[in-house]
Amino acid sequence: EADIYQTPRYLVIGTGKKITLECSQTMGHDKMYWYQQDPGMELHLIHYSYGVNSTEKGDLSSESTVSRIRTEHFPLTLESARPSHTSQYLCASSEPAPGFGNTIYFGEGSWLTVV
Amino acid sequence: RKEVEQDPGPFNVPEGATVAFNCTYSNSASQSFFWYRQDCRKEPKLLMSVYSSGNEDGRFTAQLNRASQYISLLIRDSKLSDSATYLCVVNRAGSYQLTFGKGTKLSVIP
Numbered sequence: 001e002a003d004i005y006q007t008p009r010y011l012v013i014g015t016g017k018k019i020t021l022e023c024s025q026t027m028g029h030d031k032m033y034w035y036q037q038d039p040g041m042e043l044h045l046i047h048y049s050y051g052v053n054s055t056e057k058g059d060l061s062s063e064s065t066v067s068r069i070r071t072e073h074f075p076l077t078l079e080s081a082r083p084s085h086t087s088q089y090l091c092a093s094s095e096p097a098p099g100f101g102n103t104i105y106f107g108e109g110s111w112l113t114v115v
Numbered sequence: 116r117k118e119v120e121q122d123p124g125p126f127n128v129p130e131g132a133t134v135a136f137n138c139t140y141s142n143s144a145s146q147s148f149f150w151y152r153q154d155c156r157k158e159p160k161l162l163m164s165v166y167s168s169g170n171e172d173g174r175f176t177a178q179l180n181r182a183s184q185y186i187s188l189l190i191r192d193s194k195l196s197d198s199a200t201y202l203c204v205v206n207r208a209g210s211y212q213l214t215f216g217k218g219t220k221l222s223v224i225p
Contacts, residue, residue: 039156042217043202090158094213102147102206104213106158 003027006091006107013081013114021076021110023091031102032074034058034066035090037109043090049074081114088112118142119205121216129224132193136219138203139185147206148179148186152199153218159202162188193223 004025013019025032034047035058045058049068063085064078074093078085089110094102121138128134140148148165163170165177165186176189190197203216 043159043215045212048212088156102213103149103161103164104204106160109158 004091004093004105004107006089006110008110009108010111011113013112015080015082015114017081019078019081019112021089021091021112023074023076023107024072025074025093025105025107026072027093027095027105028071029093029095029105030071031094032068033092033094033104034064034074034076035092035106036060036062037088037090039088047076081112083114086113118214119203119216121201121203121219123217123219125220125222127222127224128193130193130195132223133189133191134193134221135190136188136201136203136221137185138187138216139183140203140205140214141184142205142207143184145184145205145207148177149204149206149213150175150177150186150188151202151204151215153202154199159215162201190221193221195223195225197221198223 007022030051032049035043036046037043044060046062047066049055055066064076066076091107092104094104119140150162151159152162153159163172165179169178174191178187200218200220202218205214
């Protein structure tokens with residue numbers, strides 16, 4: 001089982017508020033990711049990091065930002081939430097699996113609703 | 116053409132049936148392959164890696180065909196608890212990024 005934790009699990013917040021979704025992993029993985037997924041739809045990579053002080057934008061454009069000051073911590077921030085940001089946000093980390101590239105592990109997700 | 120393509124389904128099968136999913140990938144440099152399972156409103160979880168020679172884990176068999184650039188997942192003796200969305204995941208050689216398919220939804224019916 002993966003040791004990757006996300007908080008809050010569920011958040012309902014008003015338009016214009018600033019929010020930070022927390023993600024921590026205790027596995028010492030260098031690589032971490034944020035995915036966005038609407039119910040019944042595909043996963044979209046919005047941010048990733050290969051290590052401390054390394055962050056990159058993913059395939060799907062997002063108004064969120066991330067930081068990676070410590071290996072175990074990869075928070076995602078929305079400066080001004082909008083209803084269009086309503087979605088599930090999944091944090092993940094990966095380790096190289098010998099001979100099998102990267103095996104990725106997911107947190108339980110943060111469900112964000114902006115009203 | 117999408118990098119990873121799956122039949123979205125849904126596949127509705129009776130308990131005890133055998134069901135197979137295919138997934139095609141477009142990048143011949145793809146190196147590693149996985150099947151993940153995602154239950155409704157839950158996070159994806161690793162089901163199995165796909166070995167070049169094919170591999171089996173209980174009722175689940177995964178196969179890789181590099182020449183035709185597809186992987187498959189076979190589920191034998193389907194259980195109600197197998198109902199989920201199955202995601203095909205591909206890792207390109209030299210990249211740490213994984214590409215997820217849209218997933219194939221399976222419903223096992225009593």
